Amino acid sequence: MLKAKKVSKAVIIGNKKLLHPTVDILHSIQCIHVEDFTEDDSFLTIGKPGEVASEASNKLVKLRSLTNFLGIKPTHSEKLQNEDAILNELDAKLEKLDSIVNELLDRKNVLGTELKNIDDSIFVLEPLSLLPLDLEYYKGYSSINAIIGYIQGEISGIEQEIRSITTNYELFSSPYNKKNVIALFMPVEYQQQVTDILEKYYFNDIHVPELMGNPGNIMAGMQNRKEDIQLELTSLEDEIADLKGKYMDFILASDEVLSITTEKAEAPLRFATSESTFIIDCWITDDKFHQVEDTLEKNFNGSVMISKLDTEKEEIESSTIPVEYDNPGLVKPLETIMDLYSRPLYKEIDPSVIIFFTFPLFYGLMLGDIGYGLVLFTLGMVGRAKIKTGGLRPLATLLVYCSITTTIFGVLFAEIFGFHVFGHHSIVAVLFGEHSALGGIFYNFHALPILDRLGKDDIPILLIVSALIGVVHLNLGFLLGFRNEAVSHGIKTAVLEKISWMVLQLGIAIFALAALGYIPVVGKTGGIVISVIGVVMLIAGEGGAAILELPSILSNTLSYTRLAAVGLSSVGIAYAINYIVTNLLFPEGGVFIILGIIVLLIGHTVNTVLGVVAPGLHALRLQYVEFFTKFYNGGGRKFNPFGYNRKYTEVK
Amino acid sequence: MVDISIADATVEQILANQKGLIAIGAGLAVGLSGIASGIAEKDIGAAAVGAMAEREELFGKGLILTVIPETIVIFGLVVAILLLFL
Numbered sequence: 001m002l003k004a005k006k007v008s009k010a011v012i013i014g015n016k017k018l019l020h021p022t023v024d025i026l027h028s029i030q031c032i033h034v035e036d037f038t039e040d041d042s043f044l045t046i047g048k049p050g051e052v053a054s055e056a057s058n059k060l061v062k063l064r065s066l067t068n069f070l071g072i073k074p075t076h077s078e079k080l081q082n083e084d085a086i087l088n089e090l091d092a093k094l095e096k097l098d099s100i101v102n103e104l105l106d107r108k109n110v111l112g113t114e115l116k117n118i119d120d121s122i123f124v125l126e127p128l129s130l131l132p133l134d135l136e137y138y139k140g141y142s143s144i145n146a147i148i149g150y151i152q153g154e155i156s157g158i159e160q161e162i163r164s165i166t167t168n169y170e171l172f173s174s175p176y177n178k179k180n181v182i183a184l185f186m187p188v189e190y191q192q193q194v195t196d197i198l199e200k201y202y203f204n205d206i207h208v209p210e211l212m213g214n215p216g217n218i219m220a221g222m223q224n225r226k227e228d229i230q231l232e233l234t235s236l237e238d239e240i241a242d243l244k245g246k247y248m249d250f251i252l253a254s255d256e257v258l259s260i261t262t263e264k265a266e267a268p269l270r271f272a273t274s275e276s277t278f279i280i281d282c283w284i285t286d287d288k289f290h291q292v293e294d295t296l297e298k299n300f301n302g303s304v305m306i307s308k309l310d311t312e313k314e315e316i317e318s319s320t321i322p323v324e325y326d327n328p329g330l331v332k333p334l335e336t337i338m339d340l341y342s343r344p345l346y347k348e349i350d351p352s353v354i355i356f357f358t359f360p361l362f363y364g365l366m367l368g369d370i371g372y373g374l375v376l377f378t379l380g381m382v383g384r385a386k387i388k389t390g391g392l393r394p395l396a397t398l399l400v401y402c403s404i405t406t407t408i409f410g411v412l413f414a415e416i417f418g419f420h421v422f423g424h425h426s427i428v429a430v431l432f433g434e435h436s437a438l439g440g441i442f443y444n445f446h447a448l449p450i451l452d453r454l455g456k457d458d459i460p461i462l463l464i465v466s467a468l469i470g471v472v473h474l475n476l477g478f479l480l481g482f483r484n485e486a487v488s489h490g491i492k493t494a495v496l497e498k499i500s501w502m503v504l505q506l507g508i509a510i511f512a513l514a515a516l517g518y519i520p521v522v523g524k525t526g527g528i529v530i531s532v533i534g535v536v537m538l539i540a541g542e543g544g545a546a547i548l549e550l551p552s553i554l555s556n557t558l559s560y561t562r563l564a565a566v567g568l569s570s571v572g573i574a575y576a577i578n579y580i581v582t583n584l585l586f587p588e589g590g591v592f593i594i595l596g597i598i599v600l601l602i603g604h605t606v607n608t609v610l611g612v613v614a615p616g617l618h619a620l621r622l623q624y625v626e627f628f629t630k631f632y633n634g635g636g637r638k639f640n641p642f643g644y645n646r647k648y649t650e651v652k
Numbered sequence: 653m654v655d656i657s658i659a660d661a662t663v664e665q666i667l668a669n670q671k672g673l674i675a676i677g678a679g680l681a682v683g684l685s686g687i688a689s690g691i692a693e694k695d696i697g698a699a700a701v702g703a704m705a706e707r708e709e710l711f712g713k714g715l716i717l718t719v720i721p722e723t724i725v726i727f728g729l730v731v732a733i734l735l736l737f738l
Contacts, residue, residue, distance in 0.1 A: 340711055341712035341713075341716075342713075456736070456737045459733060459737045460737060463730065463733065463734075555723060558723075558726075558727065558730065559723050561726065561730045564733075565726055565733065568729075568733065569729070620715070621715070621716070621719045621722070624712060625716050625719065625720065
C-alpha cells in the first residue's frame with residue numbers, strides 16, 4: 001500500500017543450449033519483466049528465434065484469417081482445454097477447416113459473381129422487354145442501322161424530325177422510368193443526320209446482350225435463378241454459422257496456443273547472446289525472486305543462474321523502473337483511475353488507497369440519494385455479473401463502491417429520488433397517510449436529515465463543510481508532496497516547497513478568525529506575519545514565479561464547494577421533476593396521471609445518467625486537478641510480466 | 653403584470669420585488685459564468701481530443717486541462733447559492 005511493489009534489476013545467465021527450456025519456464029511462471037536488448041559494439045548479439053517461430057506464425061496467420069471469415073470474437077470461456085490435446089489435432093483440424101472454408105468461400109464468390117451478372121443483365125433487359133422485339137432482331141444487319149437506347153422528351157417530336165429526313169424507317173418505343181426507350185431501324189446512309197437529332201433528345205445507348213429470344217422470358221428465367229442463388233447464399237450463411245459454432249472453441253484455444261508458441265519462440269530476439277551463453281536483462285519483484293531462483297536451480301542444476309542488483313543502492317533513474325501496484329484486492333479497481341492519469345513513478349507514493357476512500361466519499365456527497373444509490377448499486381452488480389474480464393469491470397466495481405456511499409449520504413440527507421423521506425413532508429407519510437402506522441413513523445422521525453438539501457437553511461453549512469473537506473484534502477496532498485520531495489530532493493526543498501503552503505494557510509486562517517471576531521484582534525497582525533513567512537519560504541523554494549500561484553490556494557479550496565453545488569443541481573432536477581408530476585400533473589387526473597408517470601420515469605432515468613456522469617467527473621477532477629497537482633508526477637512504466645494470461649487453455 | 657410604483661407599493665410588494673431581483677442576479681451569475689466556462693473549455697476540449705487521437709494515454713491529462721475552466725461556473729453557482737440562501 002502507498003508504495004509500488006519492490007522490484008530489483010536482475011540478470012539471468014545460462015548455457016545457450018538451455019535457452020529454450022529456460023524461456024519455457026520463465027514464460028509459464030510470469031515473474032520477470034524483460035528489458036529488450038539492443039545490439040551495441042560489444043561481442044553480444046541478439047538471440048536467434050526458435051525454429052518453430054515461422055511455422056507457428058504462418059499457422060497463426062491462417063487461423064486469424066479463418067477467425068475473420070467466421071466472424072469469431074474473443075469471449076469468456078468457462079471450460080479450459082488441454083494444450084497438448086489442441087496441439088495434437090491442430091494441424092489436421094486446421095487443414096480440414098481451411099479446406100472447408102476455402103470451398104465455402106469459392107462457392108460464395110461464384111454465387112456472388114453470378115448474382116452480379118444477373119443483376120447487370122436484368123438492368124439491360126428490363127427496358128428491352130417493353131419493346132415487342134426478340135433479341136436476335138437487334139443485330140446482324142449490313143445496310144440497316146439499329147439504334148437502341150433511352151431518350152428524353154416526346155416520341156412524337158422525334159418521329160416528326162425523322163420523317164423530315166426519310167419515311168423509310170421503323171420505330172418502336174415505350175415509356176420507361178420517366179424516359180423513353182426506343183429501337184430505331186434506318187438505312188445506314190442517314191446515320192449522321194439521325195445522330196444529330198438524337199443528341200438533342202439526350203440519347204443514351206443500350207448495349208444489347210448476346211442472347212436469343214424474348215427478353216421478357218429471359219428475364220423471368222433470370223429472376224428465378226436469382227431467387228435460387230439468394231436461397232443458396234442464405235444456406236451458405238447458415239453453414240458458416242454452424243461451422244462457427246462447431247469450431248469456435250477450437251479456434252480460440254489454438255489461437256492462444258499458437259500465440260504462446262510464437263511468443264516463446266521469438267523471445268530470444270529480446271535477449272543478448274554470446275557464442276555459448278545467453279543473458280536476460282530483466283526486472284523482478286522481490287517477493288518472487290526466490291521462487292524464480294529455486295525453479296531455475298531445480299530445473300537446470302546451476303547451468304542457468306539468476307542474480308539481482310540492489311535497486312536501492314544503485315543509482316537508477318526512477319522513471320526506468322517498471323511499476324507493479326501493491327494494493328489489497330478491494331483497492332485494485334482504483335488502479336484503473338490511476339492508470340487513466342498516469343502510473344506512479346517507482347519511488348513515488350501510490351495514492352490508490354487514498355482515492356479508495358476519497359473518490360466514493362466525494363461521489364456520495366454529491367449524489368447523496370437513497371433512490372439513486374440503490375439504482376446504481378443494482379447497475380454496478382449487474383455490470384460485475386455480465387463483465388468478467390476487461391477494462392470495464394473495475395469501473396463496474398467502482399460504481400458499486402460509489403453507490404454505497406451515495407446511499408449512506410442519502411440516508412444522512414434523507415432523500416429518495418428528490419423526495420423527503422422523514423419529517424412533515426415525508427413521501428412515505430404522503431403515500432400512506434401520516435396517521436397510518438408506517439407513515440406515522442416517518443412523519444414523526446425528526447433526527448434525519450442531518451443536513452437538509454431540499455430546504456434552504458442548511459445549504460450554507462453544506463458549502464462550508466465542503467470547503468473544509470477541501471482544506472483537509474489539499475493539506476493531505478501537501479503532506480504527500482512533502483514526503484515525495486524529501487525522498488527525491490531532500491528535506492530542505494520539501495519544507496520550502498510544500499510546508500510553506502501549509503504555513504500560508506495557517507496565517508490566512510488565523511487572520512480570518514481574528515477578523516470575524518472569534519479570537520483576539522492581535523490575531524490579525526499575527527496572521528499576516530505568518531502568511532508572509534509562508535510566502536517567503538515559498539519564494540525561496542520555488543522562485544519568484546511562485547507569487548503567481550498564490551491565488552490558487554483560494555481557488556483550489558473554493559473548487560471543493562462543487563461537492564455541495566453539483567449535489568444541489570442534481571437535487572434540483574429531481575425536485576423539479578417531482579414538482580411537475582405531483583403538483584401539476586397528478587391533480588388534473590385522468591390521462592395526466594399516465595403522463596405524470598411517464599415524466600417521472602423519463603425524468604429520473606435522465607437524472608440517473610447525469611448522476612453517474614456529473615459526480616463521477618467532478619470527483620475525478622478533484623483528485624486529478626486539486627489533489628494530484630500537490631504531490632504527484634506519474635509517468636511510471638507498467639511492470640509487464642513475461643508470459644501469457646491463458647483464457648482458453650491449460651497445461652496439464 | 654402588477655404595476656408597482658415605489659411610492660404606493662406595500663411592504664409585501666417591495667419584498668417580492670427584491671426577491672425577483674435576487675433571482676435575476678443569481679440567474680445571471682450561473683448563466684454568464686456558464687457561457688464563460690463553455691467558451692474557455694471548447695478550445696481546450698477540441699485540442700485535447702486531437703491529442704488523444706494521436707496518443708490515447710493522454711486522456712487523464714486531457715481531462716484535467718479541459719475541466720480547469722469549469723471552476724468558473726462552479727464559482728458562479730456558489731455565488732448564486734449565496735445570493736439565494738443567505
